[in-house]
Amino acid sequence: MSTNNDFEFKLLARDKNTNARLGQLITSHGKLDTPVFMPVGTKATVKAMTPEDLAQLGAGIILSNAYHLYLRPGHELIRDLGGLHKFMNWPGAILTDSGGYQLFSLSDFCKITEEGVTFQSHIDGGTKHLITPEVAIQIQQALGADIIMPLDECLSYPAEYERALTSMQLTIRWAQRCRDAHNQGGSALFGIVQGGIYKDLREQCALKLVKLDFAGYAVGGLSVGEPKPQMYDIIAHTLDFLPQQKPRYAMGLGSPEDLFECVSRGVDMFDCVMPTRHARNGVLFTSSGSLIIKHAKHTDDAKPIDAECGCYTCRHYSRAYLRHLYVSGEILAARLHTIHNLYFYLDLMRQIRHYIARSTFLELWNNFKSQYKHRR
Amino acid sequence: MSTNNDFEFKLLARDKNTNARLGQLITSHGKLDTPVFMPVGTKATVKAMTPEDLAQLGAGIILSNAYHLYLRPGHELIRDLGGLHKFMNWPGAILTDSGGYQLFSLSDFCKITEEGVTFQSHIDGGTKHLITPEVAIQIQQALGADIIMPLDECLSYPAEYERALTSMQLTIRWAQRCRDAHNQGGSALFGIVQGGIYKDLREQCALKLVKLDFAGYAVGGLSVGEPKPQMYDIIAHTLDFLPQQKPRYAMGLGSPEDLFECVSRGVDMFDCVMPTRHARNGVLFTSSGSLIIKHAKHTDDAKPIDAECGCYTCRHYSRAYLRHLYVSGEILAARLHTIHNLYFYLDLMRQIRHYIARSTFLELWNNFKSQYKHRR
Numbered sequence: 001m002s003t004n005n006d007f008e009f010k011l012l013a014r015d016k017n018t019n020a021r022l023g024q025l026i027t028s029h030g031k032l033d034t035p036v037f038m039p040v041g042t043k044a045t046v047k048a049m050t051p052e053d054l055a056q057l058g059a060g061i062i063l064s065n066a067y068h069l070y071l072r073p074g075h076e077l078i079r080d081l082g083g084l085h086k087f088m089n090w091p092g093a094i095l096t097d098s099g100g101y102q103l104f105s106l107s108d109f110c111k112i113t114e115e116g117v118t119f120q121s122h123i124d125g126g127t128k129h130l131i132t133p134e135v136a137i138q139i140q141q142a143l144g145a146d147i148i149m150p151l152d153e154c155l156s157y158p159a160e161y162e163r164a165l166t167s168m169q170l171t172i173r174w175a176q177r178c179r180d181a182h183n184q185g186g187s188a189l190f191g192i193v194q195g196g197i198y199k200d201l202r203e204q205c206a207l208k209l210v211k212l213d214f215a216g217y218a219v220g221g222l223s224v225g226e227p228k229p230q231m232y233d234i235i236a237h238t239l240d241f242l243p244q245q246k247p248r249y250a251m252g253l254g255s256p257e258d259l260f261e262c263v264s265r266g267v268d269m270f271d272c273v274m275p276t277r278h279a280r281n282g283v284l285f286t287s288s289g290s291l292i293i294k295h296a297k298h299t300d301d302a303k304p305i306d307a308e309c310g311c312y313t314c315r316h317y318s319r320a321y322l323r324h325l326y327v328s329g330e331i332l333a334a335r336l337h338t339i340h341n342l343y344f345y346l347d348l349m350r351q352i353r354h355y356i357a358r359s360t361f362l363e364l365w366n367n368f369k370s371q372y373k374h375r376r
Numbered sequence: 377m378s379t380n381n382d383f384e385f386k387l388l389a390r391d392k393n394t395n396a397r398l399g400q401l402i403t404s405h406g407k408l409d410t411p412v413f414m415p416v417g418t419k420a421t422v423k424a425m426t427p428e429d430l431a432q433l434g435a436g437i438i439l440s441n442a443y444h445l446y447l448r449p450g451h452e453l454i455r456d457l458g459g460l461h462k463f464m465n466w467p468g469a470i471l472t473d474s475g476g477y478q479l480f481s482l483s484d485f486c487k488i489t490e491e492g493v494t495f496q497s498h499i500d501g502g503t504k505h506l507i508t509p510e511v512a513i514q515i516q517q518a519l520g521a522d523i524i525m526p527l528d529e530c531l532s533y534p535a536e537y538e539r540a541l542t543s544m545q546l547t548i549r550w551a552q553r554c555r556d557a558h559n560q561g562g563s564a565l566f567g568i569v570q571g572g573i574y575k576d577l578r579e580q581c582a583l584k585l586v587k588l589d590f591a592g593y594a595v596g597g598l599s600v601g602e603p604k605p606q607m608y609d610i611i612a613h614t615l616d617f618l619p620q621q622k623p624r625y626a627m628g629l630g631s632p633e634d635l636f637e638c639v640s641r642g643v644d645m646f647d648c649v650m651p652t653r654h655a656r657n658g659v660l661f662t663s664s665g666s667l668i669i670k671h672a673k674h675t676d677d678a679k680p681i682d683a684e685c686g687c688y689t690c691r692h693y694s695r696a697y698l699r700h701l702y703v704s705g706e707i708l709a710a711r712l713h714t715i716h717n718l719y720f721y722l723d724l725m726r727q728i729r730h731y732i733a734r735s736t737f738l739e740l741w742n743n744f745k746s747q748y749k750h751r752r
């Protein structure tokens with residue numbers, strides 16, 4: 001069973017000039033206007049932010065990671081303490097990633113069989129673990145996430161056609177097993193479309209997953225090294241085979257440009273470490289491009305990061321102060337920068353929704369393109 | 377000239393059974409009830425806290441450090457950007473330490489002459505600097521602090537009587553020069569009593585400084601290795617020679633026990649890195665003693681740090697979650713722990729004032745002693 005009475009997606013409007021969509025995700029932890037950006041809270045915390053900070057920034061849903069929480073502190077411990085929402089004091093919605101991507105990128109040893117993935121922990125280096133599709137669902141159900149993801153195999157790039165085909169077929173068999181294992185009403189299970197850069201494999205995968213009837217569909221295995229135009233093309237092609245009435249999620253994307261490109265093709269949901277990780281590295285988003293706070297030119301600059309920005313950081317602090325905090329290694333730098341970058345992303349999504357509702361999304365996108373430059 | 381029209385100290389009440397005092401410090405950035413604890417914001421930030429956090433915790437005055445800010449980002453830069461209050465967005469009062477203590481403990485090379493202190497920066501390791509008493513005042517006036525401190529020589533412990541005498545005499549000559557250099561109405565200049573562990577030197581120093589008529593008096597050179605009973609004894613002895621109508625400040629103290637001991641002897645002002653530094657190291661203060669959050673016994677503990685505590689952290693987070701954040705190296709741990717420890721200190725001071733006002737300070741102190749144990 002893959003039904004969740006609390007979960008619903010409403011398609012509210014469509015842009016006249018693009019495939020951009022306006023919708024609403026209804027979860028047992030709140031309603032979310034889409035397209036939506038989900039800040040990443042890998043280890044049960046969006047780094048440097050309290051839940052109140054996130055709510056104030058307008059975040060309604062965050063992403064957390066089953067792989068990390070399974071290893072530490074353990075999903076059963078979190079379940080016994082009342083679930084992930086209570087554990088981290090977050091009243092909003094949570095989507096957990098199954099850990100497929102992390103298994104392949106973080107673990108010290110990783111072997112795939114039909115049964116599942118055997119790996120060694122990247123934390124203690126020694127302990128061996130087997131994650132099967134069933135275990136991946138059990139972990140996420142124990143965490144109590146609102147949206148959960150099946151175990152999938154994440155191909156590295158480039159991958160031969162045969163390898164991509166075999167992998168995609170395994171991902172489908174695992175998706176079926178995840179669907180069968182999913183037995184908790186409070187969570188909605190999504191499907192993940194794989195298939196590498198091969199359009200026919202993406203199409204096959206999408207069609208087979210749709211037959212299994214998931215609550216939503218993700219496009220996985222992207223932004224792993226393929227050229228951007230090809231990535232956008234694969235997303236557009238994949239979405240063609242997914243039902244309009246279900247939410248579509250582009251996993252791990254992306255840059256501000258990616259958000260526009262993907263929204264224009266019909267993506268409803270995003271997550272990415274970019275705003276939070278860049279913040280901690282002193283790379284700040286502005287309406288005219290990114291800004292490197294440690295640059296000497298900001299040393300005595302009394303201006304805020306972005307004069308057009310309404311975030312707490314821009315209303316109260318100069319670039320000079322932020323640069324001082326950053327070069328001094330002060331924790332407050334990470335915090336003030338994260339507030340700014342998340343505000344930038346979440347405000348961008350608010351604008352995107354506003355313009356889609358008026359079918360003027362292209363106008364916003366063109367304005368963005370004319371202003372936004374990479375300054376790195 | 378050492379007058380400041382905005383600065384005033386009112387002695388409001390005295391405990392009947394001890395020398396504890398209740399007072400009010402009036403600065404151009406707010407009124408402060410004493411005894412008062414000043415959180416330490418060395419580099420123009422109380423680590424991990426926003427000014428709003430501090431205000432919410434009840435802090436009305438913080439300490440910042442002229443030595444650090446002189447080296448980075450530079451006091452002239454801060455002055456040109458509107459002063460330290462504006463730079464760090466802190467509307468409350470600020471006391472700056474002159475840097476005497478830091479010169480001796482942090483700089484790579486340090487030579488004292490009658491003129492001042494020559495040292496090499498601990499940041500770039502190479503550049504040489506000379507801080508004279510006059511420069512120390514200029515730096516602090518450029519920062520725009522409400523209370524500023526003279527340059528003094530901080531003896532290491534133990535020190536021979538002759539060495540302590542010579543040093544104390546130099547500190548007095550520097551204090552006179554600082555007083556002469558002080559020419560900004562917005563700041564109040566305190567004197568610092570030195571003299572090591574020698575009571576007659578403390579007495580001489582206090583009497584000479586009092587003749588110079590400072591806005592308040594600090595006891596410096598303490599907690600450098602001498603036994604605690606001796607430290608308390610020297611404080612009590614020094615205060616005997618300071619005017620009742622001026623505020624008394626015990627520099628760099630202390631532990632919760634130190635606060636009680638010193639308040640009972642008539643100290644009005646405190647600063648210490650202990651609550652904030654311990655917080656970042658996962659050592660948390662509770663009504664029954666300190667708690668080490670990384671201990672395995674907290675792994676699945678649903679209780680807050682302290683069930684009797686009303687702070688944000690204790691109202692929303694379990695020991696299990698805080699331990700998870702701490703062992704995972706998450707920034708939020710530093711932030712939630714700092715909120716808790718500063719709340720503990722500031723709430724303790726609120727209680728101390730409440731009980732002094734009723735002449736029942738000893739009752740509070742006895743309760744504290746019976747409950748509080750070192751668990752480290």
